[in-house]
Amino acid sequence: MARRSWDERHAIFRRYLDAVGLHGMAGAEAAGLHPSEWHALSLITLEGSLTSGDLATRIGLTTGATTRLIDRLERAGYARRAADPADRRKVVVEPVPEALGRIDEVVTPARDRLADVLAAYTPEQLDVLFDYFERAAPAFREATRQIRDGRRR
Numbered sequence: 001m002a003r004r005s006w007d008e009r010h011a012i013f014r015r016y017l018d019a020v021g022l023h024g025m026a027g028a029e030a031a032g033l034h035p036s037e038w039h040a041l042s043l044i045t046l047e048g049s050l051t052s053g054d055l056a057t058r059i060g061l062t063t064g065a066t067t068r069l070i071d072r073l074e075r076a077g078y079a080r081r082a083a084d085p086a087d088r089r090k091v092v093v094e095p096v097p098e099a100l101g102r103i104d105e106v107v108t109p110a111r112d113r114l115a116d117v118l119a120a121y122t123p124e125q126l127d128v129l130f131d132y133f134e135r136a137a138p139a140f141r142e143a144t145r146q147i148r149d150g151r152r153r
Helices: 005-030 035-047 053-057 063-076 097-118 125-153
Strands: 079-084 087-095
Touching: 005 035, 005 097, 005 125, 035 053, 035 063, 035 079, 035 087, 053 063, 053 087, 063 079, 087 097
Parallel strands: none
Antiparallel strands: 079 087
């Protein structure tokens, strides 16, 4: 494989990020959700449950906006509120497992195509890719926080 210039790499990376972003928006639309609801559902599905305050912090919305988001997820049947087992005064938001089949239907085409892409890599190359994913996610979250903090000034 020929070594690419930094400009070529930059363009490739931008196209990749655009494709991921567009897929997220299309997935949200197919599931009848707004992109912020799609992201929130992904978070609570990964975590199992989150308090509404933790969810607000993680998605960068005010508590009021998060309450409305949770209301919409509940109406769509994807999430429910429950008492926090550690502190009954708090509410946790948890996914509704029976509804997640609809999400699986939406993301299966991407999973299948990405499985084909990943199958072309050696175990060592996959280690590098997943190391990148693990390191890049917090970097993007921090950059997102910086953007939001700058916007609030």
